[in-house]
Amino acid sequence: MSGNTPNDQRRTLTLRDVSEASGVSEMTVSRVLRNRGDVSDATRERVLEAAKRLGYVPNKIAGALASQRVNLVAVIIPSLSNLVFPEVLSGISEELEESGLQPVFGVTNYSAEREEMVLYEMLSWRPSGVIIAGLEHTPAARAMLENAGIPIVEIMDVDGPVVDSVVGISHKRAGLEMARTIVRAGYRKIAFLGTKMPDDHRARKRLEGFEAGLAEAGIELVDREFYSGGSALLKGREMTEAVLSRNPEVDFLYYSNDMIGAGGLLYCLDHGIDVPGRLGLAGFNGVDLLDGLPRRLATMDACRREIGRRAAAIIAGHSESGVIGGERVELTPVLQPGDTIRQA
Amino acid sequence: MSGNTPNDQRRTLTLRDVSEASGVSEMTVSRVLRNRGDVSDATRERVLEAAKRLGYVPNKIAGALASQRVNLVAVIIPSLSNLVFPEVLSGISEELEESGLQPVFGVTNYSAEREEMVLYEMLSWRPSGVIIAGLEHTPAARAMLENAGIPIVEIMDVDGPVVDSVVGISHKRAGLEMARTIVRAGYRKIAFLGTKMPDDHRARKRLEGFEAGLAEAGIELVDREFYSGGSALLKGREMTEAVLSRNPEVDFLYYSNDMIGAGGLLYCLDHGIDVPGRLGLAGFNGVDLLDGLPRRLATMDACRREIGRRAAAIIAGHSESGVIGGERVELTPVLQPGDTIRQA
DNA sequence: CTGAAAGCGCTAACAA
DNA sequence: TTGTTAGCGCTTTCAG
Numbered sequence: 001m002s003g004n005t006p007n008d009q010r011r012t013l014t015l016r017d018v019s020e021a022s023g024v025s026e027m028t029v030s031r032v033l034r035n036r037g038d039v040s041d042a043t044r045e046r047v048l049e050a051a052k053r054l055g056y057v058p059n060k061i062a063g064a065l066a067s068q069r070v071n072l073v074a075v076i077i078p079s080l081s082n083l084v085f086p087e088v089l090s091g092i093s094e095e096l097e098e099s100g101l102q103p104v105f106g107v108t109n110y111s112a113e114r115e116e117m118v119l120y121e122m123l124s125w126r127p128s129g130v131i132i133a134g135l136e137h138t139p140a141a142r143a144m145l146e147n148a149g150i151p152i153v154e155i156m157d158v159d160g161p162v163v164d165s166v167v168g169i170s171h172k173r174a175g176l177e178m179a180r181t182i183v184r185a186g187y188r189k190i191a192f193l194g195t196k197m198p199d200d201h202r203a204r205k206r207l208e209g210f211e212a213g214l215a216e217a218g219i220e221l222v223d224r225e226f227y228s229g230g231s232a233l234l235k236g237r238e239m240t241e242a243v244l245s246r247n248p249e250v251d252f253l254y255y256s257n258d259m260i261g262a263g264g265l266l267y268c269l270d271h272g273i274d275v276p277g278r279l280g281l282a283g284f285n286g287v288d289l290l291d292g293l294p295r296r297l298a299t300m301d302a303c304r305r306e307i308g309r310r311a312a313a314i315i316a317g318h319s320e321s322g323v324i325g326g327e328r329v330e331l332t333p334v335l336q337p338g339d340t341i342r343q344a
Numbered sequence: 345m346s347g348n349t350p351n352d353q354r355r356t357l358t359l360r361d362v363s364e365a366s367g368v369s370e371m372t373v374s375r376v377l378r379n380r381g382d383v384s385d386a387t388r389e390r391v392l393e394a395a396k397r398l399g400y401v402p403n404k405i406a407g408a409l410a411s412q413r414v415n416l417v418a419v420i421i422p423s424l425s426n427l428v429f430p431e432v433l434s435g436i437s438e439e440l441e442e443s444g445l446q447p448v449f450g451v452t453n454y455s456a457e458r459e460e461m462v463l464y465e466m467l468s469w470r471p472s473g474v475i476i477a478g479l480e481h482t483p484a485a486r487a488m489l490e491n492a493g494i495p496i497v498e499i500m501d502v503d504g505p506v507v508d509s510v511v512g513i514s515h516k517r518a519g520l521e522m523a524r525t526i527v528r529a530g531y532r533k534i535a536f537l538g539t540k541m542p543d544d545h546r547a548r549k550r551l552e553g554f555e556a557g558l559a560e561a562g563i564e565l566v567d568r569e570f571y572s573g574g575s576a577l578l579k580g581r582e583m584t585e586a587v588l589s590r591n592p593e594v595d596f597l598y599y600s601n602d603m604i605g606a607g608g609l610l611y612c613l614d615h616g617i618d619v620p621g622r623l624g625l626a627g628f629n630g631v632d633l634l635d636g637l638p639r640r641l642a643t644m645d646a647c648r649r650e651i652g653r654r655a656a657a658i659i660a661g662h663s664e665s666g667v668i669g670g671e672r673v674e675l676t677p678v679l680q681p682g683d684t685i686r687q688a
Numbered sequence: 689c690t691g692a693a694a695g696c697g698c699t700a701a702c703a704a
Numbered sequence: 705t706t707g708t709t710a711g712c713g714c715t716t717t718c719a720g
Contacts, residue, residue, distance in 0.1 A: 012470070012493060014697060016697085025706065026699095026707090027698095027707060027708080031706090034699090039705070039706085040705060055491050059468065059470060059698070060468040060469050060470075061470055062696070062699085063697080063699070064405045065403075065406055065697080065713065066699040066711080068699095069699095070405070087425070089424055102465060105449050107437060120401060121446060124403065124404040126403060126404075144401065148356075149356060231633060231634075231635040232633075233633055233635060233636025233637070235636075236636060262636075266637070270638055288575040288578075289576075289577055291577060292579075292581055293610065294610060294613075358713060358714085360713085369690065369692085370691090371690075371715085372691075374714070374715065382690095383689070384689060384690090387689080403712090403714070406714035409695095409697065410696055410714040410716075411696085413715095690720080692720095694716085695714100695715095696714090696715085699710105700709100701708100701711105702709085702710105703706100703707080703709095704707075
C-alpha cells in the first residue's frame with residue numbers, strides 16, 4: 001500500500017541514507033546535523049530536508065564512540081519516594097538545561113551494594129560527570145569514582161571525606177543547632193523519632209549532632225523511636241502515640257523528617273495536646289507540603305534544589321573547561337521556627 | 345609515589361589492557377566478562393583477576409555499537425514532583441530488575457514540545473523500548489514512536505488512539521463513576537477543583553467523564569476552580585475557601601488530585617464544616633499519604649505501581665521474544681469511599 | 689576452548 | 705566549503 005519496500009520497516013536509518021538522499025557526503029551531513037563547521041546554506045537546506053523527510057534520528061552510540069564525548073551526567077540517589085530527591089533532581093535538570101548535558105538517574109534504595117552496581121552500570125556508559133548522594137560508598141565504588149577521570153560531585157552531606165567535589169550541608173550541625181534552639185526554648189524532656197537508619201547516614205548524623213547539642217546542656221534523650229516503610233504521615237502518628245504513652249513527661253519531639261513530623265502534629269491536634277506549650281515539635285527538610293497544615297511545623301530547610309543546581313553547575317563548568325578539581329560548597333540550612341516551638 | 349606512570353591517570357582502560365595484563369586474547373576477555381561461550385576455568389580466573397586488579401569498567405558504548413543491542417528502556421513522564429510518577433517509576437524499576445534492562449528517565453514538564461525533544465534525545469541512544477506517559481503527542485513525536493522499530497508502551501491512559509501497546513486506566517470512566525457515586529449518595533450542588541489543564545489531558549478527561557456522569561442525572565457543575573504551581577495542600581485550602589465563599593450552597597467538592605483534596609479536607613475540619621454530612625469531598629489517585637489524615641478522603645486508586653509493572657513487563661517480554669505487537673491492558677481503578685462521602 | 693578479521697555508525701584530522 | 709581516510713572499543717563470525 002504505502003510504497004514501503006519490506007526492508008524500510010526494520011532497519012534504522014544511518015547517515016549514509018541521508019547522504020544518499022541528499023547527494024551530499026556523509027561527513028557534510030554529519031556537520032549539518034551537529035551545526036559544526038561551515039556548510040553552505042544551500043547544502044544545509046538539502047540535508048535538513050532529507051533528514052526530516054526520512055525521519056532520521058542520529059545514533060549517539062556511534063557518535064559517542066567516535067568523538068569520545070558523551071553528554072550524559074550520571075545522577076545517583078537513594079530513593080524517589082522520599083520527596084526530597086525529586087527536588088534535587090529538578091534543580092539538576094534546570095541547571096543542566098542550557099549546558100547540552102543530560103542527566104540520567106539511578107536509584108539505590110539506600111543500599112550501598114546497589115549503589116555500587118548502579119555506579120558501575122552508569123560508568124560503563126562513560127558519562128561526563130557523576131552526581132552522587134552521600135559520602136558513604138563501598139570501597140569498590142569509591143575506587144571507581146576516584147579512577148573515573150571525570151568530575152564527581154557528592155551531594156547532600158559534607159560531614160566526611162570526599163572523593164572530588166562536594167555540595168551539601170552539615171547534618172551534624174543541623175542537628176546540633178536544632179538541639180540548641182530547643183534547649184534555649186526551655187524544653188528538657190526530649191525524644192527522637194526517625195527512620196531506621198542503618199544506611200541513612202544523613203539522618204544518623206543529624207541525630208548525632210542533636211545529641212551533642214543536648215549534651216552541651218547536660219541533657220540526654222528521653223526516648224527514641226524508629227520506623228521503616230509505610231505511609232510516613234501515618235507512621236508519624238503511630239510513633240508519636242507510642243512515645244507519648246511510654247513517656248508522658250516528654251515535652252519535645254524531634255523528627256528525622258517533615259512527613260513523620262506532620263503526622264505527629266496532626267496527632268497532637270487531634271488529641272488536643274497543647275503545641276507548642278505542653279509539647280514542642282520539629283522536623284527536618286522544609287518541604288513545602290507543610291504550608292497547608294493547620295500549623296506550621298518547625299523545620300530546617302535542607303536546600304535541596306540549590307544543592308542540585310550547584311552540583312550540576314560544577315559538572316557543567318568542568319565539562320566546558322576540561323579541568324577537574326575538587327570544589328567544596330557548604331550550604332547553610334536555615335531554621336524555620338514555624339508554630340511548634342515556643343518562644344524562649 | 346604510587347608507581348603510576350603519568351598516562352595511567354587519564355586514559356580509561358580497554359579490553360586490550362585486560363588482554364595484555366592477563367595474557368589472553370581480547371576476544372576471550374570479552375567472553376569472560378560477558379559470561380558468553382565456553383571458557384576454561386583457569387582462563388576465566390586469570391581474566392577476572394586482571395580485570396578486577398586494573399579496575400576495568402567495560403565500555404558499553406562500544407559494546408552497544410558492535411552488538412546493536414542496548415539494554416536501556418526510555419521512560420518519559422511529565423513530572424517528578426507530582427508524587428504519582430515516582431510510584432510508576434518504582435513499578436518499572438522493580439519489574440525490570442531481573443530482565444537485564446535499565447530504565448532511563450526523561451521529564452517533560454507537561455510540555456508536548458519538551459516531550460518531543462526528550463524523545464528524540466532518548467531514541468538517539470537506541471533503547472530497547474519506550475514507556476511514555478499519555479496518548480497525546482506532537483505529530484513528529486508520534487512519527488518517531490511509530491518508526492522507532494522497538495516496543496512502545498503508552499501508559500496511564502487508555503482513552504484514545506494508541507501507537508503500539510498501552511497500559512492504563514480510563515480517566516473518563518473514572519470521572520464518570522465518581523460522578524455516579526456522588527449523585528447516588530444524594531449530593532446535588534457539585535463543584536470541581538483542579539489543576540489548570542491545558543496539557544494535563546488525564547485530568548481533563550476525568551473532568552469530562554465527571555460532567556457526563558452528572559449530566560445523566562440532569563446535573564451541571566455549580567462551579568470550577570483551577571490552580572497551578574505552589575504547595576498543593578495549601579492550594580487545596582485556598583481553592584476550597586474560594587469556592588465555598590462564592591457558592592455557599594455547594595454540597596460536594598471533586599478535586600482533580602488527592603493533595604489538593606487533602607488541603608480541602610483540612611480546611612473543612614479547621615472550619616468545623618460537617619464532612620460528609622453538609623459537604624462531601626473526593627480526590628483522585630489513592631496516594632498513601634492520605635492514610636495519616638484525620639479522616640480518609642474518598643478517592644480512586646490510579647493503579648500507578650501496577651501500571652509501571654505491566655508496562656515494563658511488556659517491554660521485557662518483547663525484548664526476549666523479539667516480537668513487537670500491540671498489547672492493550674486496561675486496569676480498573678477501585679473507588680475508595682473513605683470517610684468523606686455520606687452513605688446513600 | 690581460543691583467536692583473527694571485519695565492521696557497527698559515526699567523527700577527528702587532514703586533504704582538496 | 706566539501707570530501708577522504710582512519711579509527712573509536714567492542715562483538716560477530718568464522719577458523720583453528
